[in-house]
Amino acid sequence: MQKNRPFPDVVTLSQQFVRIETENGHEDRMGNVIENLLKPFGFQFLRYELAPGRTNLFALWEPHNTAQLILFSGHMDTVPGYKVNKSDLAELKDNKIFGRGTCDMKGGIAAFIVASLQFIENFKKSMMELKKGILLGFTVDEEATCKGVDILQDSSEIMELFKRVSFCILAEPTMMGLYIAHKGINSYKVIFHGKAVHSSVPDQGKNAIYFAADYISKIREYFQELQEIQSPLGKPKLSVGTIQGGTATNIVPNQCELTIDRRYVPGEDPRVDEIRFKKMAEDIDQSVQFESLGVGWPYYLPEGEKNPIVQKLSSLLDNVPCSYMAAYTEADIYYRKYKIPTIILGPGGNQAHKTPEYVSIDQLHKAVEYYKRIINEFL
Numbered sequence: 001m002q003k004n005r006p007f008p009d010v011v012t013l014s015q016q017f018v019r020i021e022t023e024n025g026h027e028d029r030m031g032n033v034i035e036n037l038l039k040p041f042g043f044q045f046l047r048y049e050l051a052p053g054r055t056n057l058f059a060l061w062e063p064h065n066t067a068q069l070i071l072f073s074g075h076m077d078t079v080p081g082y083k084v085n086k087s088d089l090a091e092l093k094d095n096k097i098f099g100r101g102t103c104d105m106k107g108g109i110a111a112f113i114v115a116s117l118q119f120i121e122n123f124k125k126s127m128m129e130l131k132k133g134i135l136l137g138f139t140v141d142e143e144a145t146c147k148g149v150d151i152l153q154d155s156s157e158i159m160e161l162f163k164r165v166s167f168c169i170l171a172e173p174t175m176m177g178l179y180i181a182h183k184g185i186n187s188y189k190v191i192f193h194g195k196a197v198h199s200s201v202p203d204q205g206k207n208a209i210y211f212a213a214d215y216i217s218k219i220r221e222y223f224q225e226l227q228e229i230q231s232p233l234g235k236p237k238l239s240v241g242t243i244q245g246g247t248a249t250n251i252v253p254n255q256c257e258l259t260i261d262r263r264y265v266p267g268e269d270p271r272v273d274e275i276r277f278k279k280m281a282e283d284i285d286q287s288v289q290f291e292s293l294g295v296g297w298p299y300y301l302p303e304g305e306k307n308p309i310v311q312k313l314s315s316l317l318d319n320v321p322c323s324y325m326a327a328y329t330e331a332d333i334y335y336r337k338y339k340i341p342t343i344i345l346g347p348g349g350n351q352a353h354k355t356p357e358y359v360s361i362d363q364l365h366k367a368v369e370y371y372k373r374i375i376n377e378f379l
């Protein structure tokens with residue numbers, strides 16, 4: 001390995017990442033910086049492109065074939081659509097770094113890179129004593145569709161690596177608490193079709209708004225039924241968000257459109273839910289247009305808090321308690337598609353997706369410390 005390789009500190013590296021604009025795209029700008037940084041430390045790289053400029057990057061450090069790996073993963077894109085002042089400055093103030101992506105989740109990415117490099121730099125034992133290797137994942141398009149991680153099944157090389165991963169640490173912001181579950185999400189668009197006639201003869205037409213009204217009553221009954229379900233993450237949620245229909249008071253409307261938001265708790269099957277919603281709509285109007293706008297499954301780490309990895313991590317990390325994430329994360333895809341048990345553990349908290357977004361320096365240092373303990377323990 002080379003001498004005099006540039007060694008980043010976690011604050012400077014977080015700032016450098018935040019200054020790279022990856023708002024819902026252009027992740028390669030950041031991936032290239034990461035690749036150049038990791039290369040002198042003996043990492044090998046695997047890439048899988050989602051779209052031009054949007055490449056998932058996996059960096060493997062494994063001086064000899066260790067058979068097993070631990071994976072740290074973070075998404076490089078940031079969430080668009082909310083105002084952030086001066087992200088390009090990644091300003092350091094009051095012991096915090098401000099800007100888009102600071103806590104969600106470039107701070108977390110910087111922390112697991114620095115922890116890995118510190119481990120590699122200080123590793124004095126024989127390489128043959130290593131029990132596991134390190135795999136670092138830098139994914140794309142998490143905030144909009146989670147497609148980055150979802151398409152990895154098409155890369156046989158990455159799938160071969162995933163078979164060797166014991167568990168994954170996903171660096172989404174949890175204030176460095178161990179999060180072992182999250183809710184799932186879906187939304188539906190439903191368009192009812194009626195028959196427009198003059199409102200003086202409504203019996204000759206079909207009122208699409210009435211169809212929608214009947215549907216809403218059914219949905220509210222279904223909601224009550226769902227409240228019987230108990231889970232560590234509370235009860236399932238369901239809400240009609242928008243409704244649009246009709247063109248004039250004196251015309252029986254021929255169309256009415258609804259959108260519905262649905263939040264799943266672990267144990268629910270979104271496919272069963274979708275069939276139910278669709279059938280309820282078709283029972284009212286056979287010509288209904290029904291669309292599921294993108295499902296994210298709920299996630300629950302098998303055995304929950306009793307999972308041996310969680311037990312070990314908890315004692316290793318000052319007995320931090322386990323908790324659950326309200327928002328959807330890639331943990332679902334890592335586990336459901338690739339069978340990788342995933343624990344969500346990252347710096348920063350609920351400053352994600354809003355102004356001002358920031359991550360505190362204390363959290364970044366704590367993240368480096370915790371990730372280093374994990375690497376030391378498992379490698």
Ligand SMILES: [Zn+2]
Pocket residue numbers: 075104105142172
């Ligand atoms: Zn995130």
